[in-house]
Amino acid sequence: MEARQISHHVFFILLAATVRSQVNPEMCRYPLGMTGGQIEDEDISASSQWSESTAARFGRLDLDNGDGDGAWCPDIMSEPDGLKEYLQVDLRSLHFITLVGTQGRHADGMGNEFAQRYRIKYSRDGSNWVGWHDRKGRQVIEGNRNAYDVVLKDLEPPIIARFVRFMPVTDHSMIVCMRVELYGCEWLDGLVSYSIPDGHQMIYRGLDVYFNDSVYDGASAERLTKGLGQLTDGTWGLDDFLHSHIYSMWPGYDYVGWSNKSFPKGYVETIFEFDHVRNFTSMKVHCNNMFSRGARMFRQASCYFRSGSDWEADPVIFRPTVDRQNQGARFITVPLGDRTASAIKCRFHFSDLWMLFSEVAFQSGSAVYNTSLTPRKSGHPTNTLPGDDPTHKVDDSNTRILIGCLVAIIAILLAIIVIILWRQVWQKMLEKASRRILDDELTARLAVQTRAFSSHHSSLSSEEGGSTSNSTYERIFPLCADYQEPSRLIRKLPEFAQSTEHLGPSTSCRALATSGSDGAPHYAEADIISLQESMDSSTYSITAVSMNLFAGTDSSMREFPRHKLTFKEKLGEGQFGEVHLCEAEGMQDFLDESIEGNNESPLLVAVKTLREDANKNARNDFLKEIRIMSRLRDPNIVRLLAVCVDTDPLCMITEYMENGDLNQFLCSLRLKEAADEDKAEEEEKEGNSMASYSKLIGMAVQIASGMKYLSSLNFVHRDLATRNCLVGKNHTIKIADFGMSRNLYRGDYYRIQGRAVLPIRWMSWESILLGKFTMASDVWAFGVTLWEILTLCKEQPYSQLSDEQVIENTGEFFRDQGKQVYLPKPPCCPDGVYNDLMLSCWRRNAKQRPSFHDIHTQLMESLA
Template identity: 80%
Template sequence: MFSLFLCGFSPVQKNVQSSLREDRGASERLQLFEKMNTMEVKLIPCCIFFILMAVAIKAQVNPEMCRYPLGMTGGKIQDKDISASSQWSESTAARFGRLDFDTGDGDGAWCPDIMTEPDGFKEYLQVDLRSLHFITLVGTQGRHANGMGNEFAQRYKIKYSRDGSSWLGWHDRLGKQVIEGNKNTYDVVLKDLEPPIIARFVRFMPVADASMSVCMRVELYGCEWLDGLVSYSLPDGHQMIYRGLDVFFNDSLYDGAIAQRLTKGLGQLADGTWGLDDFLHSQVHGVWPGYDYVGWSNKTFPKGYVEMIFDFDHIRNFTSMKVHCSNMFSRGVRLFRQVTCYFRSESEWESDPVTFRPASEPLSQSARFVTVPLGDRTARSIKCRFHFSDQWMLFSEMAFQSGSAVYNTSLSPHKHGQSKKTLLGGDPTHKVDDSNTRILIGCLVAIIAILLAIILIILWRQVWQKMLEKASRRWLDDELTARLAIQTQAFSFLQSSLSSDDGSTSSYERIYPPCANYQEPSRLIRKLPEFAECTEHLEPAASWGAAICSDSAPHYAEAHIISLQESSDSSSIRAVNMHLFAGPDLTLKEFPREKLTFKEKLGEGQFGEVHLCEAESMQDFLDEDLTMEGNSKSPLLVAVKTLREDANKNARNDFLKEIRIMSRLRDPNIVRLLAVCVDTDPLCMITEYMENGDLNQFLCSLRLKAQNNDKEKQEEGSDEVSSIKLLGMAVQIASGMNYLSSLNFVHRDLATRNCLVGKNDTIKIADFGMSRNLYRGDYFRIQGRAVLPIRWMSWESILLGKFTMASDVWAFGVTLWEILTLCKEQPYSQFSDEQVIENTGEFFRNQGKQVYLPKPQCCPDRIYNDLMLSCWRRNAQERPSFKEIHTQLMESMV
């Protein structure tokens, strides 16, 4: 399983458009070969990566590859291993401090009992990893709790311990201790630990500039520390003066006691980073010369050697030691001449050491790893004496290889039959019995054999794929046709089905003509209007609702309530425009900007931003039919949409046109434009905003009443709602959409997130959902460009790019389903985005395999069968109008 994970063997998702091009047999064969090709392409480099990973882990820990999540998110770290200094309540206990893990049984994060004070450092969240780990990365997150949380740690510190009693504070290579944390409640912020830490226990300690409440969710990234090294002791490094330059070879990362000799800590010799060939240069930017190395001059060691002691977490069977050394002999630095290592399992050092000399003096001045065989000696501590061969000796990294067995400390020390023996690196008779090496070699041979077999399979599959592909293309060219309607006046589509107005079946255009520029059916999604090239006969769309062809990539409507539905017939276009703009212009009063008080940022998009504000004296700027409820002296809650100051001319024209159109909308269930600020930049339009927010969040906070109480009046302030009340909300949405359809407007993004709730459960249709981060999961980005609410869209809107009043009816059916389920789950929540698009292909084929949204628990049968399912009919002309929907809902409430 581990090797499969490394090689990226995730289930291969089916292509977005493949379902439109195949019969049953050919479809299964083509999809099988496509999946195998995808896996085969990934297989070779990934398996090579796995081989290199195995060798790297065997030889040396690598911080660039040691970046695996250690189990806070996935649950590998158990609740009992997560503790904290305090907790605000049981629902914000330490066990809820898991990154990206927001369950319903808690409040979404760990929150301390008291507010974080400046420089207090008293509160912490502690994680016990149960063994030593090499930690290279940490991630933090605030308390989101599905939009209800608003606490996060802007900054924090980290403390760590290897034994649970001695705690050390982490700092970067330049001595900085505070780590920059989160700026909001939902985004994950990852921070590299430079340098990494080796620890079993880790504490996250929030830091605040002022007294404030904080909450945290965390994750640790790294890998298990296989060396088992818990500390080393050695003399402090020396200073070299080279051509007037001060070169410092001290262990600047050492986390133990620092005196003339460093004790009970770890530092640069165990940070996974080795030095460059030229010790005057470093892999770390902005540090002093010699930073990567710890080094000594032989002038201060009369015995001619440097003694180091290495302590481990338990008794191990050591096979070798790897030492990374500098060998720049032109500057008086050489490899060690000899090393003698003593071993200790209990209290006394063994009397028979292992001695090693490098085979020969290398001619190159490159730094290198020297492998010292340790002869399978059993010990918990190793003392090595490195002898000078020149004026200086410089080390940057040390690693130990040992067997995996844990030995009982009561056993006597391992004794060799021979006396002191010199292990010469050049002696061909000397062999080190390393069973782990044999196992690794066997694994590599097996993997190579598997790769050879896969290569043969790939060659065989490619031959058969070409043969099958040719046969499938002939079938596709003869049988499969579809129509991608492109209007001559704008990117608007008025046809409501695949039939013409006179009832005759329209002829289809071939999507894949049998010619040289034949395209795979998997590319069909790129033929959506949002990706169409601008041509000479196409005009830019006039409204916010349509995709506009410009220099930048088109983007699905960021914040639009409506789209002017233009017909290909010029007389129809003139009729619609005359209906909208007949009579004298409606002028909106300029509202003073200084009377707007910012309350909250609702969202942002390509056009600009949407803010929730309070407007003072708004009643004085409204017409009689726009008079709002409440005291004229009290501030009015409004939504302010702004245009970016750097917007181009087309965007400004579209913004002003939206103002002109919205100013003429007069319906109790449509959000109203109240005033504008257009005298100076940024341009603003001020619209209503209902006090209870959007319908999605409003319904999420409620629960359904028992059916026998449905007709009872809902108690004020109760968190229960009856099915009759829910149908009343749907009636209001249908009424507003009936008004828009009477004006030939297409909303294109009807959903509960785009409906606002006011007093007495008044519902008004708006358009802020797309611009809010809260609902970013409701939109699917195609090829990294167009963003579409595919779970609410009709099949013809997704596959053919057609947005009509009939497609709005489809979206209303989904919205009604949301209302009757109290928005407790996303539509088609059991499907991935690709599977949702694939299901639309089943609607296109109409072979009875399409999947509908299930009937909500409180939904009457007649509403689901006669209304909801009729909204999702394949033929757009057979779907009911909003007037019929409104009438049917009214009758169902009687």
């Protein structure tokens, strides 16, 4: 049995080394060497220079070694568009570039020149140049506003290039200077272009769905040639092709797709060109499989190879297993049989009316992306060798390196086997300890952290006082160590340590105190700690949730048989676990009661699992979450039904609401005018997509009721939004939060300085700037949630503002000079509800915001 477990561990390790072949834009954000010196002076050139002391080699970000005047400055700008002057960087090989940084010239106070705006051009071969533009066609990038600060800009979409040019755009009478850095990783696919037919348009129930490759950078005619685009941008399409990862883009945006009506031969021909002859192992194609709408994965792939001028006659033919049950999009791996070629021509055969692709990646030899490494801080050390660079490509043709890698893998596997055996011995010893001892240990540790944290804030409170400069906010509240001004928060540094597929660690004072050395807990994850306001001061301390949560005899849930759970669909994924939709056989009998709104058997449930490799802190947090959820009993809170904790992986089983989350439910509705509310309710009963104002307020009443219950327990939710509310039969609303995000809502979260992924559009100003999460900040989020409900979630909050502008707006709330921007009144919202309730939730002073008891009462009165 132990040998089988060891073999399984070895298999998954080898599998993990092979599946990460496609680039991940969220992890591919390493500085490429302008600051650290890996890019040589000879690889930096320019169209002109103002003087010898402002030559191209001085255009390195954050680097001013006293040699020269500290930046590249072109000759006097001759044209307003700046199309002739440029600073060029040669990366020596193809790179996937996701981020650029710019800075002006300071020169120890002697200079004050910077580029307010600029364009970017790039090339893969040095002769054919392409002008970058964002997903909406805009070419000009907003640059610096002073000569000191570094301004980082995400390239959306990212680019694949060897040569990059920065081209300042400014008034011809103005002298500009620039220092730059590029961020990304090496493009190991070696793919330099693909040729495909132009995508088609689908009309689905009166909705125009466009499957064109809108970011393709080659020639566009009936066929797309000599370029790269959405099939290599690192973004995978969602299961439902009508939705997109990119906020506000049109339906079908993530996919390139074709209808079989335009292809009489029954297949789509694609040609992939590479930088040199390679030995190909496999090709991975991300396909949509929503066959209920006529889109299905390909039936057959026939791939031909070319090393010289002619295509080889014998193709590799692959027929994937047809999935007629699961409509989820997925990667299909096409084995290429270690064939050698510099170009591949693949014919993908239709198996339904539509065929949709969102990503294509290749494995050749050992060329895989090293996305598991911890990203570096800003800039490489100047003494870093090329071999130490995490973006450096290993030459897979070098036999000695290959042998060394194999020896290292064998040594690692042996070490893993020893660790597994040693861990099993310790587990047997630890099984003898009771869970009560573990609970006492955790309680004692939390008490020590509480005293330490209270002492820390007391010292901060005693030190503050006096006035502040114009550049720093006045210290009205005691600040924790991670206080950030908006101008700092907006600088999204490329030092990400976690995947964006989960909600990141909290930046609250609470998270700092509980994180330990293993990292902060998940933001928005329900755990045993909550913030409470002290009775004698405005400081915040860490306290356990009311002791009545620990009291009683039902401290643990009943163990549900694992074999009675049947996997249906993955709902979300986090750093330490996943959430699945499952069928639970016999759950009604197991609970000896009927679950409201669910009488059928088996019962659909949501199962949150903890990965077996999760660290001790994650396991403790998971057990604490079970402990607190087992005591939450409210009609408007999702209920914990059972657990599976006898063996790994640990699981908790909760209710699943058949109508999904409230955000998607409301998106599918349309509002009925007030004069016709009676008719609207009749149409609702008949199943039509209609909602009345009273029905919407009824939903808000249920959410307020659930939050009133949580606030009575001093429980802070921290991520209240329609996406975290579930809808059951008869429009029953229940508050949920699995501590994990779904790809569908990735655009609702904003990554701040590589530490956290935060729902800033729902957060109070003190949560963003001061890291304080309280019941009052939940009230703020409820106001935004109410706004979502009354607008039927047709747009994102503050949709007219960028993420950076939303953060700047929190600074206006702090200054309280009347310049802050509020969410507008929804068309169907009465003035009384907007002015007396919604705006009161967004009051600057947290103590002046209403309680959830007051909110619930006021909403009930508005229904009367």
